[in-house]
Amino acid sequence: MDLKQISEMQIKLDQLHGFPVSFLDQHEKYAQLTKDLVGLFGEIGEFSNIVKKVNIKLDRPLEYELNITDSEKLLREELVDSLIYIIRIGAILGVDLEDEMLKKMQLNKSRYAQLRRE
Amino acid sequence: MDLKQISEMQIKLDQLHGFPVSFLDQHEKYAQLTKDLVGLFGEIGEFSNIVKKVNIKLDRPLEYELNITDSEKLLREELVDSLIYIIRIGAILGVDLEDEMLKKMQLNKSRYAQLRRE
Amino acid sequence: MDLKQISEMQIKLDQLHGFPVSFLDQHEKYAQLTKDLVGLFGEIGEFSNIVKKVNIKLDRPLEYELNITDSEKLLREELVDSLIYIIRIGAILGVDLEDEMLKKMQLNKSRYAQLRRE
Amino acid sequence: MDLKQISEMQIKLDQLHGFPVSFLDQHEKYAQLTKDLVGLFGEIGEFSNIVKKVNIKLDRPLEYELNITDSEKLLREELVDSLIYIIRIGAILGVDLEDEMLKKMQLNKSRYAQLRRE
Numbered sequence: 001m002d003l004k005q006i007s008e009m010q011i012k013l014d015q016l017h018g019f020p021v022s023f024l025d026q027h028e029k030y031a032q033l034t035k036d037l038v039g040l041f042g043e044i045g046e047f048s049n050i051v052k053k054v055n056i057k058l059d060r061p062l063e064y065e066l067n068i069t070d071s072e073k074l075l076r077e078e079l080v081d082s083l084i085y086i087i088r089i090g091a092i093l094g095v096d097l098e099d100e101m102l103k104k105m106q107l108n109k110s111r112y113a114q115l116r117r118e
Numbered sequence: 119m120d121l122k123q124i125s126e127m128q129i130k131l132d133q134l135h136g137f138p139v140s141f142l143d144q145h146e147k148y149a150q151l152t153k154d155l156v157g158l159f160g161e162i163g164e165f166s167n168i169v170k171k172v173n174i175k176l177d178r179p180l181e182y183e184l185n186i187t188d189s190e191k192l193l194r195e196e197l198v199d200s201l202i203y204i205i206r207i208g209a210i211l212g213v214d215l216e217d218e219m220l221k222k223m224q225l226n227k228s229r230y231a232q233l234r235r236e
Numbered sequence: 237m238d239l240k241q242i243s244e245m246q247i248k249l250d251q252l253h254g255f256p257v258s259f260l261d262q263h264e265k266y267a268q269l270t271k272d273l274v275g276l277f278g279e280i281g282e283f284s285n286i287v288k289k290v291n292i293k294l295d296r297p298l299e300y301e302l303n304i305t306d307s308e309k310l311l312r313e314e315l316v317d318s319l320i321y322i323i324r325i326g327a328i329l330g331v332d333l334e335d336e337m338l339k340k341m342q343l344n345k346s347r348y349a350q351l352r353r354e
Numbered sequence: 355m356d357l358k359q360i361s362e363m364q365i366k367l368d369q370l371h372g373f374p375v376s377f378l379d380q381h382e383k384y385a386q387l388t389k390d391l392v393g394l395f396g397e398i399g400e401f402s403n404i405v406k407k408v409n410i411k412l413d414r415p416l417e418y419e420l421n422i423t424d425s426e427k428l429l430r431e432e433l434v435d436s437l438i439y440i441i442r443i444g445a446i447l448g449v450d451l452e453d454e455m456l457k458k459m460q461l462n463k464s465r466y467a468q469l470r471r472e
Contacts (some may be wrong), residue, residue: 003119006219015216018296026186027176030169037162038284039170039210041395045281048274051148051155054273058145060254068144080218083204086197092194093193100198104306105131113185116422132383136414152270153409156402158276163399173389177373238356242455249459262422263412273405276398280390280391281369287384287391293382305379316454317438329429332402336434337360341367 002100010084011091021091031034033092040085119168121216128202129209139209151210158203239334246320247327257327269328276321283314357452364438365445375445387446394439401432 011021013091023029050071057066129139141147168189175184208215259265263282286307293302326333365375377383390391411420444451 001216001220004122006121006165006216006223009223012220013226028136030172030176033387034165034169034173034392035288037395038288038291038388038391039228040162041286041391042281042288044140044155044162045278045284048155048281051152052271052274052278055149055152055274058148072211075302076208076213076218077222079204079208079211079213081214082200083208083215084222086201086204089196090201093190093197095197095199096197098119100123100194101128102119103200104195104198104202105124105127108131110136118184149267152274153406154400155269156409158405159273160399160406161400163396166399167396170389170392170396173392201311210336237452237456239360241355242459246455246460251463254460258453266408266412270405270409273398273402273466274397274412280398287388290384291388293360294384298366308447312444312449312454313458315444315449316451316458318438319437319444319451320458322433322440325438326433329426329433331430333434333437334355334360336430337364337437338355340431340434341360341363344367344371344379 003101007087007091007097010087014091016090021088023092024061029092033089034046036085036092038087041081041088041111043078047075047082050078070099107113121219122214125205125209125215128205132206132209137206139206143209147210149231153206154207154210155205158207161196161203164195165200167194168193174224238253240332243323243327243333246323250324250327255324257324259328261331265328269316269325272325272328274326276318279314279318279321286311286314340342358450358456361441361445368442370447372440375442377446383446385390387443388442390439394436394443397432397439398435401429401436404429404432419468453468 001015005095014021020032023032033058053064053066054071055070057068087097138150141150170191171182171184172186172189175182175186175189182223205215250257256268259268289300289302290304290307290311293300294307296340323333370420374386375388385472407418407420408425408429409423411418411425442452
């Protein structure tokens with residue numbers, strides 16, 4: 001399943017749940033985008049808290065109790081939640097994330113190719 | 119092109135450019151993941167700075183000079199850069215983002231279906 | 237009590253608890269700074285999650301249950317936790333936050349004064 | 355100069371510049387707080403981008419050009435800008451940051467004291 005289809009599924013689900021992705025004017029649109037950005041901060045913050053704990057565990061294995069395998073499961077979940085917000089914000093901005101990623105990767109590829117020639 | 123293929127392309131590009139996604143031990147892995155998390159913060163911070171400016175422009179249209187159409191172009195670019203970091207971090211954690219997103223969406227769907235029945 | 241004294245108290249407490257603020261070399265210093273930055277993100281993420289919920293409550297007062305007074309108490313706590321990380325990071329970088337804030341405020345003051353004259 | 359005086363100076367400056375810290379209702383208050391949170395993310399994002407570059411420089415000293423002393427100067431500036439947002443948000447929430455920090459430090463002190471006795 002491609003990124004475009006996943007985005008469309010997610011957006012339909014959001015609309016069902018009452019989260020709008022189309023707006024009457026710019027004020028409404030940016031008010032929603034700002035709220036979703038705060039939502040994204042929240043998810044990345046939760047991800048960060050788990051990374052913080054894993055780093056403490058790796059620094060002080062005997063003093064600090066933590067099961068890293070369990071933590072990784074949580075990290076994966078928070079990362080997916082972050083991705084969902086990125087896709088929502090992309091829908092608000094009308095970004096074709098798949099298309100833009102391919103363009104960006106193409107751009108980076110030629111940049112690096114040039115660097116290797118230098 | 120599906121999310122899995124995009125991820126694989128991005129990772130190949132990263133490896134070419136010297137950014138590792140496989141590691142000798144957990145210390146190395148989480149040191150890299152922590153650095154990429156800081157990279158993600160940077161991109162979302164740049165995105166946030168543009169959102170901040172658009173919000174000021176919408177609040178004070180006459181006092182503040184900003185072309186919102188230009189800002190949206192930049193927002194799209196920063197969002198894609200954020201997505202690239204999410205995909206990189208997903209690769210480090212060995213997440214199948216496509217698979218996990220579909221699972222999460224399925225889970226959310228049944229949650230909302232239940233809410234509507236209540 | 238001034239910001240300098242508060243910073244010094246916080247740092248003593250951190251050292252007692254085993255969090256270093258002086259380092260053998262730049263690698264060690266930036267490894268710790270990077271970890272504390274991740275900690276800061278965690279706190280601001282928790283703050284963001286509460287702001288997100290308050291915003292939902294204000295948008296849909298009847299559908300969503302939340303006591304805003306309780307949420308504000310939590311927001312204050314998370315803000316203080318964020319400030320503690322800022323002070324820790326400032327100690328690692330050897331910033332005199334009080335001094336730098338006064339300088340920055342002086343700078344902003346003259347900037348605005350100039351704007352008002354124009 | 356204590357944190358309370360610094361906060362009050364900053365707030366007066368903000369009011370002069372047209373950034374409100376008192377509001378007609380909760381909607382207005384949280385709309386402003388949400389915008390300032392986005393501003394805070396912007397500053398921490400800029401800080402993160404500099405940390406990212408310093409980490410690359412430390413990992414690949416010969417390949418990457420960066421003057422770490424210059425970067426530290428920028429880091430200090432971004433940290434102060436972040437602190438200004440924390441103080442602004444504290445003013446919106448009516449937090450006495452100095453008081454709350456002292457309470458939190460007292461709390462942490464007794465927690466650690468207990469840990470050392472165990």
